[in-house]
Amino acid sequence: MSYSEDVLETEIIQYSEEVSVNFYKEMNTKFTVSTSVQNNFVTEITKIVEQAKNKWNFSSKKLDIYVVGANRQSVIDLCDVYRNCNSELEPFIFAMKGGDAFYSQKENTYGEEGIIVFFDTVFEDISFKRLAFHELFHAYQFHYADASSIGALQVDGPWLIEGGAELFSEIILYQLGYQTEEKFNSQMELKLLSKEEYLSGNIPLNEIQYGSPLRPYYLGSWFTVYLISEVGYEVYLVDFYEDLHTVGVEETIKKYFSTDIPGVIKNFNNFLAQENDILLMRLNEVLDD
Numbered sequence: 005m006s007y008s009e010d011v012l013e014t015e016i017i018q019y020s021e022e023v024s025v026n027f028y029k030e031m032n033t034k035f036t037v038s039t040s041v042q043n044n045f046v047t048e049i050t051k052i053v054e055q056a057k058n059k060w061n062f063s064s065k066k067l068d069i070y071v072v073g074a075n076r077q078s079v080i081d082l083c084d085v086y087r088n089c090n091s092e093l094e095p096f097i098f099a100m101k102g103g104d105a106f107y108s109q110k111e112n113t114y115g116e117e118g119i120i121v122f123f124d125t126v127f128e129d130i131s132f133k134r135l136a137f138h139e140l141f142h143a144y145q146f147h148y149a150d151a152s153s154i155g156a157l158q159v160d161g162p163w164l165i166e167g168g169a170e171l172f173s174e175i176i177l178y179q180l181g182y183q184t185e186e187k188f189n190s191q192m193e194l195k196l197l198s199k200e201e202y203l204s205g206n207i208p209l210n211e212i213q214y215g216s217p218l219r220p221y222y223l224g225s226w227f228t229v230y231l232i233s234e235v236g237y238e239v240y241l242v243d244f245y246e247d248l249h250t251v252g253v254e255e256t257i258k259k260y261f262s263t264d265i266p267g268v269i270k271n272f273n274n275f276l277a278q279e280n281d282i283l284l285m286r287l288n289e290v291l292d293d
């Protein structure tokens with residue numbers, strides 16, 4: 005089905021033998037795609053971008069999306085389109101080696117911030133969608149006009165930003181019917197894997213680093229559940245992020261929790277210490293709001 009061609013006005017430019025550029029004007033998105041990437045993969049990404057933008061209500065956010073094939077020349081050609089090839093080749097090579105995907109606040113071709121790079125690989129369908137929605141949630145998190153840098157919001161570790169993306173990729177898969185309620189719950193239960201180790205240790209959630217066996221993304225997704233149970237779903241999605249970018253992490257936490265970061269982490273630890281069944285109930289309550 006030519007989903008995107010029916011719905012959207014597109015303009016396709018063949019940049020080189022290895023790369024083509026598709027503008028999806030109504031979606032405010034430009035796709036730069038290695039020709040070694042399968043067409044159905046591109047169609048799938050297009051659909052996912054549109055679904056994410058509709059669900060999280062940020063259609064106006066302008067995005068550049070690069071889809072990298074497993075072919076070095078196509079990576080170099082893509083990089084050429086991306087500009088500053090010398091300094092910017094690195095992330096593409098990283099992606100080509102299986103870094104999967106990343107979101108960057110680098111300036112895109114619309115003169116705004118926001119670039120997503122996907123690596124074309126053999127994904128199990130649902131895993132790819134999960135990854136795509138994760139990166140798109142980062143685009144959502146940083147779609148505000150006065151968005152601060154990712155670094156500013158991840159001073160100590162990935163808990164807040166990655167935790168949000170990790171939870172919302174699961175939620176949207178469930179909301180759009182890509183995964184059943186049972187699958188959604190088992191995915192979220194899986195993210196409690198390092199709960200006991202974390203609770204019996206002495207590293208606070210906000211200081212767990214990328215790559216730690218304590219799984220900061222997973223624990224962060226449960227912190228996000230806690231956060232939403234306290235402030236509400238809509239407030240988390242809208243006001244909370246606006247405040248993060250306007251006044252920063254510490255002031256935002258103070259505003260919503262009347263305590264500082266160590267205080268909110270302590271409260272989260274008490275929340276997390278409940279039985280897993282109770283936690284899953286709290287999760288479902290949060291979604292019913």
Ligand SMILES: [Zn+2]
Binds near residue numbers: 138166
């Ligand atoms: Zn991420």
